Every structure is written in structure tokens, then in C-alpha cells.
Amino acid sequence: MTPSPSIRSAFTPTGTLRAAINLGNPILAHQGADGGARGVSVDLAAEFARLLGVDLELVVVDAAGKSVDVVASGAADVGFFAIDPVRGANIAFSAAYVLIEGCYLVKDASPIRANEEVDRAGNRVVVGKGSAYDLYLTRTLQHAQIVRAPTSPAVVDTFLASGADVAAGVKQQLEADARRSSGLRLLDGRFMVIQQAMGTPKSRGERAAAFLAQFVERMKAGGFVADALARHGVEGASVAPAAG
Structure with missing residues (x-):
């Protein structure tokens, strides 16, 4: 995957990838001993920023609804959510990467x-x-x-x-x-069963949504998600099957 300049711009209107991280879901994120956010969603955000070749800024919240709000409003560029039709009004979801x-x-x-x-x-x-x-x-x-x-x-x-x-x-x-x-x-x-996916504002366009979806499939197929679950000691969640 090589992001085009237009894809990079779609995800980083401020020049930095802003990722909403919800500490309210302990399977996906938690507060580390140093006070910073840690977890599977943080690792995925960091890998996506690396792919785009930009710095990462975490927008940390304590509830799923707040995470949805900051992404839907464009205050964050990507987020990690349970797929739901209500949220889908303003957010384009990838396929699930984890089932909870x-x-x-x-x-x-x-x-x-x-x-x-x-x-x-x-x-x-x-x-x-x-x-x-x-x-x-x-x-x-x-x-x-x-x-x-x-x-x-x-x-x-x-x-x-x-x-x-x-x-x-x-x-x-x-x-x-x-x-x-x-x-x-x-x-x-x-x-x-909750399907946890990545999402981006629909306003970023269909090509950006498709690129994010492709990234998630790559992270599942290559073992990144499974390794992150194991690294953070997550039990009771499984890697979602390939889309389609």
C-alpha cells in the first residue's frame, strides 16, 4: 500500500494524523503506567500514521459516544468503533478487525x-x-x-x-x-457480538474510506491485529474474518 498525495491529504488536513482513542473499552485501549494510552487501537493508529508517513496525535476520550463525536465532527481523522447504522450516518467504517x-x-x-x-x-x-x-x-x-x-x-x-x-x-x-x-x-x-472497526468521516471521500478498509484487511491478514491482541494480553476477543 502506497498512499497517494490526495489520500494523505484526505487523512491529514492538519498535517498530522489525529486518531480518536476510547479508553472506555479496555479491550482496545487503556491508560499505561506512564499515563499514556496503550492498546490495540493505539498500535493500529501508529501503524497507519507510519504508512501515511506522518506524525500521530492521539485524541483520547473516555467514552464511545465521545469518540464518535470527535470523528464525525472532523476533530479527529480516524477512530475505532463498534459498527452501528446510527454511527454510519457520518462515519465510513472498514470491515471489523476484532470481534468482542x-x-x-x-x-x-x-x-x-x-x-x-x-x-x-x-x-x-x-x-x-x-x-x-x-x-x-x-x-x-x-x-x-x-x-x-x-x-x-x-x-x-x-x-x-x-x-x-x-x-x-x-x-x-x-x-x-x-x-x-x-x-x-x-x-x-x-x-x-460487537464488530470493532476503524472509521473516518464520510466527508473525507470514498477513496479515503476504501484505503482505510484496505489497510484494516492488510493488518488482519498479516497477523498485526493478532500480535497486538497477544502483546497487550487481551483475552475474549478474536480477530475478525476477512471482509467478504
Whole structure:
């Protein structure tokens, strides 16, 4: 892959690649010991900047919705998101590079034993505002009420403080929260598989979107994504299959 001057300009209107990094999804990014962002998405952003031959600037946020906003507005040039039709109004997505499980968590004493029991009248389900789970469950839950925490990492704390019935989110985040707060359990199975992709503002043009999609396929096929998952000790996520 060799970017043309027009492709480079499309991704770097400021002369630098600005990549939105969401620390609210621990599978893709986290804060390192030095305070900087680390993770699979950071590695992909750095590799894309290297390919373009430009410097990288990280636009670090703490929630998926904020990441969507900065890319959709053009304040960042690329970002890392769960594919969703609502977000697709202003963002052009690549195919998925990683697949992540979405799960439910309840209190030990809860009568809810299975995923299909969540969507019942009277149940309150806590999600991270603007997250893939928020968007998906807003479309699919017919009876349960959605309660929105400010960020995905705050879901379990909000769940406990509000006395809600269910917490929904990334399986690994919920597992970590269950370990630090006694009396909690995950329901078996998953309620959705999240397709994590790279995205760029649609205003950058179809050729830029196609170049980004080609980059993601190359990163999957060449083992870059698998190596990054292993390097950062990520469990419970898998490399997405090739597009098509």
C-alpha cells in the first residue's frame, strides 16, 4: 500500500494524523503506567500514521459516544468503533478487525438466570451512554428500561448505586468489576457480538474510506491485529474474518 498525495491529504488536513482513542473499552485501549494510552487501537493508529508517513496525535476520550463525536465532527481523522447504522450516518467504517462479546451482569440474588429473561417489564438495564450496547439495546429491548451511565467503565458502579437489575457491557470489563465487587455474576452466553472497526468521516471521500478498509484487511491478514491482541494480553476477543 502506497498512499497517494490526495489520500494523505484526505487523512491529514492538519498535517498530522489525529486518531480518536476510547479508553472506555479496555479491550482496545487503556491508560499505561506512564499515563499514556496503550492498546490495540493505539498500535493500529501508529501503524497507519507510519504508512501515511506522518506524525500521530492521539485524541483520547473516555467514552464511545465521545469518540464518535470527535470523528464525525472532523476533530479527529480516524477512530475505532463498534459498527452501528446510527454511527454510519457520518462515519465510513472498514470491515471489523476484532470481534468482542457483549454480556449481562446481575446480582447473585437476582431471579434473572438467562439472557432472554432480561427484556421484561420492570427490569432496568444499565449501559454506557452512546456505547454499542446502548445503541443495540435501544433498538432491541421492547419491555425493559435502559439506564445510561456516563461511560462504559462506570456501568457497574451506576448499576450498584441505582439499584438497577442488569448491567450490560464488554464481557471482560464486567468480569473485572465482578471480581472487585462481591455478590455479582455474569449470565451465561452473550447477547451480541460487537464488530470493532476503524472509521473516518464520510466527508473525507470514498477513496479515503476504501484505503482505510484496505489497510484494516492488510493488518488482519498479516497477523498485526493478532500480535497486538497477544502483546497487550487481551483475552475474549478474536480477530475478525476477512471482509467478504
